[in-house]
Amino acid sequence: MKTILRAALAAAAAAGLVSPSMVTAQEPPAQEPALTERQAQTVDRLIDAGLEDDLAWEILESLTTEVGPRLGGSPEEARAREWGVQELKRLGFKNVRIETYEMPYWARVSESVEIVSPFPQPLAVTALGGSIATPEGGVSGEVVHFRTLLELQAAPDTGLEGKIVFVDEPMARTQDGSGYGTAVRKRSQAAVEAGKRGAVAALIRSAGTDSHRNPHTGGAVSGGGKTAVPTAALSNPDADQLARAIERADEPVIVKLDLQVETAESVTSGNVIGEIPGETDELIVIGGHLDSWDLGTGAIDDASGIAITTAAAKLVGDLRGKPKRTLRVVMWGAEEVGIFGGKAYAEAHKDEMDKHVLAAESDFGAGRIYRFDTRFAEEEVAKAKVFEGALRRLAITPGNNMAYGGADIGATRDMGVPVVSLRQDGTDYFDLHHTPDDTLDKVDPEALRQNVAAWAAFLYIASELEGDFGRLPVKE
Amino acid sequence: MKTILRAALAAAAAAGLVSPSMVTAQEPPAQEPALTERQAQTVDRLIDAGLEDDLAWEILESLTTEVGPRLGGSPEEARAREWGVQELKRLGFKNVRIETYEMPYWARVSESVEIVSPFPQPLAVTALGGSIATPEGGVSGEVVHFRTLLELQAAPDTGLEGKIVFVDEPMARTQDGSGYGTAVRKRSQAAVEAGKRGAVAALIRSAGTDSHRNPHTGGAVSGGGKTAVPTAALSNPDADQLARAIERADEPVIVKLDLQVETAESVTSGNVIGEIPGETDELIVIGGHLDSWDLGTGAIDDASGIAITTAAAKLVGDLRGKPKRTLRVVMWGAEEVGIFGGKAYAEAHKDEMDKHVLAAESDFGAGRIYRFDTRFAEEEVAKAKVFEGALRRLAITPGNNMAYGGADIGATRDMGVPVVSLRQDGTDYFDLHHTPDDTLDKVDPEALRQNVAAWAAFLYIASELEGDFGRLPVKE
Numbered sequence A, B: 001m002k003t004i005l006r007a008a009l010a011a012a013a014a015a016g017l018v019s020p021s022m023v024t025a026q027e028p029p030a031q032e033p034a035l036t037e038r039q040a041q042t043v044d045r046l047i048d049a050g051l052e053d054d055l056a057w058e059i060l061e062s063l064t065t066e067v068g069p070r071l072g073g074s075p076e077e078a079r080a081r082e083w084g085v086q087e088l089k090r091l092g093f094k095n096v097r098i099e100t101y102e103m104p105y106w107a108r109v110s111e112s113v114e115i116v117s118p119f120p121q122p123l124a125v126t127a128l129g130g131s132i133a134t135p136e137g138g139v140s141g142e143v144v145h146f147r148t149l150l151e152l153q154a155a156p157d158t159g160l161e162g163k164i165v166f167v168d169e170p171m172a173r174t175q176d177g178s179g180y181g182t183a184v185r186k187r188s189q190a191a192v193e194a195g196k197r198g199a200v201a202a203l204i205r206s207a208g209t210d211s212h213r214n215p216h217t218g219g220a221v222s223g224g225g226k227t228a229v230p231t232a233a234l235s236n237p238d239a240d241q242l243a244r245a246i247e248r249a250d251e252p253v254i255v256k257l258d259l260q261v262e263t264a265e266s267v268t269s270g271n272v273i274g275e276i277p278g279e280t281d282e283l284i285v286i287g288g289h290l291d292s293w294d295l296g297t298g299a300i301d302d303a304s305g306i307a308i309t310t311a312a313a314k315l316v317g318d319l320r321g322k323p324k325r326t327l328r329v330v331m332w333g334a335e336e337v338g339i340f341g342g343k344a345y346a347e348a349h350k351d352e353m354d355k356h357v358l359a360a361e362s363d364f365g366a367g368r369i370y371r372f373d374t375r376f377a378e379e380e381v382a383k384a385k386v387f388e389g390a391l392r393r394l395a396i397t398p399g400n401n402m403a404y405g406g407a408d409i410g411a412t413r414d415m416g417v418p419v420v421s422l423r424q425d426g427t428d429y430f431d432l433h434h435t436p437d438d439t440l441d442k443v444d445p446e447a448l449r450q451n452v453a454a455w456a457a458f459l460y461i462a463s464e465l466e467g468d469f470g471r472l473p474v475k476e
Helices: A002-014 A020-024 A037-050 A055-067 A075-090 A149-153 A179-196 A236-248 A299-317 A340-348 A350-355 A378-394 A407-414 A445-464 B002-014 B020-024 B037-050 B055-067 B075-090 B149-153 B179-196 B236-248 B299-317 B340-348 B350-355 B378-394 B407-414 B445-464
Strands: A094-117 A121-123 A125-127 A139-146 A164-167 A201-205 A231-234 A254-276 A283-289 A326-332 A356-361 A369-375 A419-424 B094-117 B121-123 B125-127 B139-146 B164-167 B201-205 B231-234 B254-276 B283-289 B326-332 B356-361 B369-375 B419-424
Touching (some): A055 A075, A055 B236, A094 A231, A139 A149, A149 A179, A201 A236, A231 A236, A236 B055, A369 A445, B037 B378, B075 B254, B149 B179, B164 B236, B179 B231, B201 B236, B201 B254, B231 B236, B283 B299, B283 B445, B326 B340, B340 B407, B350 B356
Parallel strands (some): B283 B326
Antiparallel strands (some): A369 A419
């Protein structure tokens, strides 16, 4: 019977109806990577434990309540580092430490936007990260409406002198967050494109999918933005309102923008690190970022990532005996304002990069994981199946070998370290992301537990699996 | 067959299984109030037209966009009156005018609350209407947590000296809005009860059902509040946060509150009135309130009411020939801050109250109408069935004869004028009510049309029906 089934599957595979892996699923040849019976049982026990986990919630509640908002480089982020050290020690992690680095600092002081005429009224707005200030007292000008960034980019190099640009482009709601890439281009380019053409400020419709009057902040301007003018995001209802005002007015709509900011050339920030020592000094590096934007308490971005990865590592660490590889949890600093912690980590650890077997970050909220992506060396891709099989009972579907990994491990990945992505459902993520509404009540405890279960299973397999995941091409 | 059915229904009615009215539904006796065949056809035409109405949306969009927020007594409310006059004239209403009155003025200037220790962070807060200011620079104190207003009321008369009271009572989500009555008691009593006991300020959990960081404002303190201390509402997530901070801290939680307000003993406000003259000088008075709280653009509270009643009156006015009774649309002023417009209307028109046949207000958002309540004189209650029958095709169910009518017609009702309530589904109303989120995007155009259809049918029947609705007991 088995032989007949195998023959039938082989024929189907030849016809392209099923994948070759289905053919071999019945009896994997000895050389295919697989868990031992005992390892498979341990994975199941870890998943069971993860699905009943309360530690992640406790970590999440503690960080968001006791520290609250924690902007990269701020005194609040420093308090978060102390919190992180205390928490990792309390949970029994070893080699707990802060690795500091220096970074430039930006913070909002005040922000306001109003329609001056013909329909005077305030609009809900937030300064975008890195924006320069307006002159004190603000800057006024006629609003020029662009439905998309492309329309602004297609505008002539002159003709916007003294005007305020309004880029009204909406953002697509997607499960995988792919709408955000486009939105980030709008957020980071509007001020530069506006400035090039002589405009005095740039407003954008928030990079967000909700309909609440909580505008979405986010990084807008970094190194290349020499021509960037003051820039801020309107909430979606306020962008609607401004667009309607322009539509209904029979005269130019005049808007006044007043942004005041605080900057410093260099402040100290840091990454918080803790480890579960393994039998070898090979490293599996996981974590989330410790900083948040200032508007909310950063529950989904990214206290959840901190909580999920710490709780998962603790579950694996609580198993009898040491893990084969060392598990390193990193709470990266200052991600939002320029990925300073992630870059500093890679720089500080470049001499031990060959010991980094695999890296992964949780930084997309607390929605259920629905897909598992890898970025392994081509010759090691077959190992993805071991993870995929173990995660199947959590309703996680196999993905591809083009994993992003996470912003904070980008620099590590660029040094050749393979990464994975445990991809979370982000359908509602951009309703909250970078707004005052990023608070604890938005997290679903059951979804959080599913995350912990998946990360624990992933982490255990990554630690125990025979052989590594190869090396990725190094990017200079 | 008919005889048998009637006999069966009579028997069922005697047994209490069906109401007596069902028994007679087959063949109403001549003396029961009813529409003529022609009138019934007109009602159907009005409902058809209402369900395709675009005027209400146009009015709603115009008021919320071109005027925006319009606090009672403010220059913005004065602009709203000009808008109202222009709009009613444009639509062909007659006797369009502003009837002014004087009122005391209160407005917020600035507001902030922060946890000072042990978990320093800002909280999202809004001053409650009528609150006195804190000293400049704010007031700090230990927070004392009361889960309900009842707990605060049960506290001893001393023991809260120098403290900041926090009344954490949540609000029930209900279709009929009945949770609001309890919530208003909390909002209006916390500051008084706190002050009596020596507290320096009172914070409440917002009177609202959402989980966004948009606190709900609303009137807190009026005449009787001699002991009232500065008072403000936290958003629901911030109330959660403060409660968690208190729970997690092993020392007193210190909060600082800084509220600055502006007041004036007397400013001018007014009601905007327009009419569709009838064959007689008997009056049917309908409308909504023109003012809004300052935080949002008052789309659901109460530009929708203005839009629905104006559009419905216009539909009836566009019928061939004059209505039998005069239809008077009133845009009442300054409802939110003390029902000044509604009271001024009744006072100004007390000499023609005997000509007021019926009054009704739309002031519960733009949700679908699901029920029709009356408050007719007992001997005229049978006339409710005429309205109920006509509204049945809009999925509106008969209610009772204890209609509230609306805040702005309270004083009119107290002078003996019968009222009705076209009751709207308020399940989500208190997610938005009195917050920055009360904006146009929250209104469902289809539900708005159902409102217009129901109001047009109601208004026509109220105008044309033979005989009046009696008089209610006069309240001194």
